[in-house]
Amino acid sequence: MNAPKQIRAALGAVLMCFALFAAAQGDLEINTPAIAAIKQSMQARHAQLGPLFASGAIGLSRDGNVAVRDASGVPLAQRAQVNALISSENADRAALYREIARANGRPDWESDVRATFAQRWIDRAPAGWWVQRNGGWSQK
Amino acid sequence: MPVAWLPVLLGLFLTGAADAARLDIELGRIEHAAFTAENVRVTLNLVQATGTLSIARFSALGRVWADLRLHCSEFAVAAASIECGRGTLTLPGSRETLDVQFAYDPDAGTARAQVRSAAGELVRAGLASSGEFRAVLSDVAIGRFAEVMPQLAEWQAQGRLNAQIDYRPDPSARITASGRLHGGGFSSADGLQAAEGLGIEFDVRGMFREGGWDWGGRLAWGEGEAYLHPIYLAAGPVLEAEGRLQGDRLTLGNAKLALEGVDAIEARGDFELDPLRVRRAAISVGGADLGRIGPDFIAPVLAPARAATLRFAGTVGGAAAFVEDRLVGLDLSFDDAAVAMDDVDVGFGPLNGRLPWRADSPTDIDIAVGGGHWQQLTLGAFALAARVEGLSIEVPRLAVPVLDGRLILGDLALRRIAAGWTGRGNATIEPVSMALLAEAVGLPPMSGVLSASLPGLRVDPGELALDGTLVVSVFDGYLRATNLRWLEPFGVASHLFVDVEARSLDLTQLTDAFAFGSITGRLDADVRGLELARWRPVRFAAELRSSPGRYPRRISQRAVQNIGALGGPGAAMAIQRGFLGFFETFGYSEIGLSCVLRDGVCAMDGIPGARPGTPGDGFVIVRGGGIPALNVIGYNRRVDWDELLERLQRVIATNVPPVIE
Numbered sequence: 001m002n003a004p005k006q007i008r009a010a011l012g013a014v015l016m017c018f019a020l021f022a023a024a025q026g027d028l029e030i031n032t033p034a035i036a037a038i039k040q041s042m043q044a045r046h047a048q049l050g051p052l053f054a055s056g057a058i059g060l061s062r063d064g065n066v067a068v069r070d071a072s073g074v075p076l077a078q079r080a081q082v083n084a085l086i087s088s089e090n091a092d093r094a095a096l097y098r099e100i101a102r103a104n105g106r107p108d109w110e111s112d113v114r115a116t117f118a119q120r121w122i123d124r125a126p127a128g129w130w131v132q133r134n135g136g137w138s139q140k
Numbered sequence: 141m142p143v144a145w146l147p148v149l150l151g152l153f154l155t156g157a158a159d160a161a162r163l164d165i166e167l168g169r170i171e172h173a174a175f176t177a178e179n180v181r182v183t184l185n186l187v188q189a190t191g192t193l194s195i196a197r198f199s200a201l202g203r204v205w206a207d208l209r210l211h212c213s214e215f216a217v218a219a220a221s222i223e224c225g226r227g228t229l230t231l232p233g234s235r236e237t238l239d240v241q242f243a244y245d246p247d248a249g250t251a252r253a254q255v256r257s258a259a260g261e262l263v264r265a266g267l268a269s270s271g272e273f274r275a276v277l278s279d280v281a282i283g284r285f286a287e288v289m290p291q292l293a294e295w296q297a298q299g300r301l302n303a304q305i306d307y308r309p310d311p312s313a314r315i316t317a318s319g320r321l322h323g324g325g326f327s328s329a330d331g332l333q334a335a336e337g338l339g340i341e342f343d344v345r346g347m348f349r350e351g352g353w354d355w356g357g358r359l360a361w362g363e364g365e366a367y368l369h370p371i372y373l374a375a376g377p378v379l380e381a382e383g384r385l386q387g388d389r390l391t392l393g394n395a396k397l398a399l400e401g402v403d404a405i406e407a408r409g410d411f412e413l414d415p416l417r418v419r420r421a422a423i424s425v426g427g428a429d430l431g432r433i434g435p436d437f438i439a440p441v442l443a444p445a446r447a448a449t450l451r452f453a454g455t456v457g458g459a460a461a462f463v464e465d466r467l468v469g470l471d472l473s474f475d476d477a478a479v480a481m482d483d484v485d486v487g488f489g490p491l492n493g494r495l496p497w498r499a500d501s502p503t504d505i506d507i508a509v510g511g512g513h514w515q516q517l518t519l520g521a522f523a524l525a526a527r528v529e530g531l532s533i534e535v536p537r538l539a540v541p542v543l544d545g546r547l548i549l550g551d552l553a554l555r556r557i558a559a560g561w562t563g564r565g566n567a568t569i570e571p572v573s574m575a576l577l578a579e580a581v582g583l584p585p586m587s588g589v590l591s592a593s594l595p596g597l598r599v600d601p602g603e604l605a606l607d608g609t610l611v612v613s614v615f616d617g618y619l620r621a622t623n624l625r626w627l628e629p630f631g632v633a634s635h636l637f638v639d640v641e642a643r644s645l646d647l648t649q650l651t652d653a654f655a656f657g658s659i660t661g662r663l664d665a666d667v668r669g670l671e672l673a674r675w676r677p678v679r680f681a682a683e684l685r686s687s688p689g690r691y692p693r694r695i696s697q698r699a700v701q702n703i704g705a706l707g708g709p710g711a712a713m714a715i716q717r718g719f720l721g722f723f724e725t726f727g728y729s730e731i732g733l734s735c736v737l738r739d740g741v742c743a744m745d746g747i748p749g750a751r752p753g754t755p756g757d758g759f760v761i762v763r764g765g766g767i768p769a770l771n772v773i774g775y776n777r778r779v780d781w782d783e784l785l786e787r788l789q790r791v792i793a794t795n796v797p798p799v800i801e
Contacts, residue, residue: 033671033678034673037632037635038632041632057331068330071330071331071332072327072334073331076367077367079331079332079369079372080367080370080371080440080444080447084444084445087445091445092632092633094601095632099633102627
């Protein structure tokens with residue numbers, strides 16, 4: 001699969017994740033303005049993250065975040081920006097998990113939401129992406 | 141350290157007559173302070189004047205090489221020396237051969253050697269009878285040293301070295317090394333610690349004393365770049381340091397780092413090297429220009445996600461202390477410092493004062509803040525006095541001037557947990573003039589005051605909740621906001637929940653302020669579950685109605701037209717146009733309008749229970765009363781919210797008299 005196809009697949013995966021998550025959880029509320037804002041922010045950022053996922057510089061971690069796997073292929077001067085990008089993405093993801101829990105009136109579900117999403121992100125990741133499982137990084 | 145050559149001649153014998161041209165010399169074991177060679181054997185071909193030196197085991201710098209073999213095409217044994225010319229050294233486990241020349245005089249204890257690789261690397265070394273040793277390295281790949289420093293291979297170290305190394309045994313052993321690394325680089329497996337194109341000049345020295353080495357040196361990083369997660373560095377820093385190495389214990393007596401933008405950086409410490417551990421260490425930073433170091437060093441560490449939007453100014457100094465790998469103390473001092481976050485338009489400064497912190501005892505912060513801003517609101521000077529203990533902070537009282545009033549935070553106790561900050565407190569807003577507030581935030585002129593009493597301020601990760609009431613006395617009535625919750629205040633999903641209750645607003649003042657035409661009367665409103673995302677309403681259930689009581693109730697032509705215009709072409713009001721053309725104002729008995737906003741659509745209704753008396757699904761917004769009277773009836777029950785706002789803005793902006801047909 002070439003890079004553009006991977007990115008398209010990844011974008012699809014992001015969107016699918018929300019739908020699948022809702023389906024898996026029955027009548028879970030995921031359609032609030034806040035969640036929509038977070039989704040929009042994440043989708044906008046994916047244009048920058050997609051090539052980094054495809055190259056293996058970053059991967060999906062088992063805690064529902066994005067993490068650096070091997071930044072060697074990224075020019076040194078851009079590694080701080082990659083870190084900033086990942087921090088922004090993880091801040092959005094943390095807000096997403098909190099918001100889904102809040103939107104359903106169960107803020108205490110946040111860790112469950114995070115765990116479920118983490119598994120979904122990994123399951124739905126396109127071929128070639130790196131994901132973190134119990135044994136460490138592996139390529140899908 | 142005494143240096144002694146101890147060649148032990150274990151055997152010298154001629155082989156049988158048939159091999160009389162071959163001479164085997166067993167030198168046995170050769171010891172030097174820097175190396176040991178065992179089972180050293182020299183085999184000479186006396187006819188061809190060639191020789192082969194083999195060393196079964198060679199130890200140096202803590203490493204061992206086995207089965208070294210050096211063949212010399214020109215081999216000469218004189219009375220007192222052995223010389224090897226055009227030699228070829230074969231290293232075990234490698235196809236590479238090195239060109240070698242050497243001369244060795246066991247009696248005098250002198251030697252000289254030269255080794256050259258096919259890649260042009262050259263090492264020349266000489267040993268004097270005094271035991272002094274010198275090696276000159278030219279373009280030697282530092283990967284060569286991986287045998288003695290396995291870390292070089294682990295870190296994928298690259299680069300070439302030009303250096304001169306001198307060793308002098310007496311009266312105390314001394315080593316000096318100076319030179320330059322060029323084309324250097326390294327990388328950790330994940331690329332989070334890496335450097336490329338390094339050019340470093342170095343000058344280091346060591347003296348052996350009482351079982352350890354007193355050392356000192358200077359490193360000047362002149363070329364290249366590095367990323368030491370999460371900080372990107374470019375060439376420029378110069379390090380000067382001295383200390384002592386004894387066994388695995390490294391003492392850093394004094395280290396000074398010259399870094400652009402900082403007056404002075406100094407460090408001291410005591411470390412264990414295997415495994416690396418900080419026993420005690422201290423670092424001090426003086427006169428750091430925040431405008432220079434803030435974006436490069438502070439933002440990537442403290443707030444990488446916002447690094448691009450953080451702005452710094454002023455000067456900071458500080459000191460940090462570490463014990464047993466743990467930060468135990470930190471002292472920061474601010475001198476006209478300032479910090480701002482562009483994306484949320486918040487800034488504070490100048491800041492002056494001290495921020496001490498100790499891991500195991502409480503400390504007091506005392507910082508004078510010269511002012512600040514939040515979006516268009518300017519904040520006055522205030523003092524931040526707080527007590528810090530571990531990862532908790534207590535602020536007994538913080539009074540921030542806002543226009544002609546003050547925001548007062550009281551009994552604020554916050555604690556840092558893994559997910560963010562959590563804590564409790566209370567807040568009060570001492571009356572702020574609405575005239576000034578409106579002017580500051582670009583609202584039409586209005587009178588009144590804003591005040592608040594919020595006894596239950598609660599902070600949790602991603603949430604700020606305010607139990608209590610915020611009251612705005614405005615338009616001769618008041619607005620009361622309760623159940624304030626601000627979620628993800630600094631994130632993309634920043635949204636605010638609040639219930640608003642308005643009572644007895646003077647519609648004359650209100651409609652004048654917003655240039656909406658003129659309505660005389662009073663208005664009550666309830667807005668439940670108002671959700672603002674980035675300060676724009678995205679959800680609410682609003683109900684507006686005439687206040688109870690007796691008071692004049694008139695509505696102008698223009699206000700009627702504007703209400704009609706808000707409905708859009710497909711939602712024209714049923715206005716009794718015949719009357720409209722004759723009178724400037726009309727009497728009314730009641731105004732009522734409700735809107736439930738969901739998913740960008742406002743579901744509208746009018747006065748509860750009022751029937752329009754016209755065909756269709758209309759609803760009464762203004763019920764006429766008195767003479768002349770008119771009804772305003774809406775027909776469009778579902779209105780696009782953004783479109784509605786756009787029309788409202790247009791109505792207010794155009795501010796032109798209506799055309800009555």
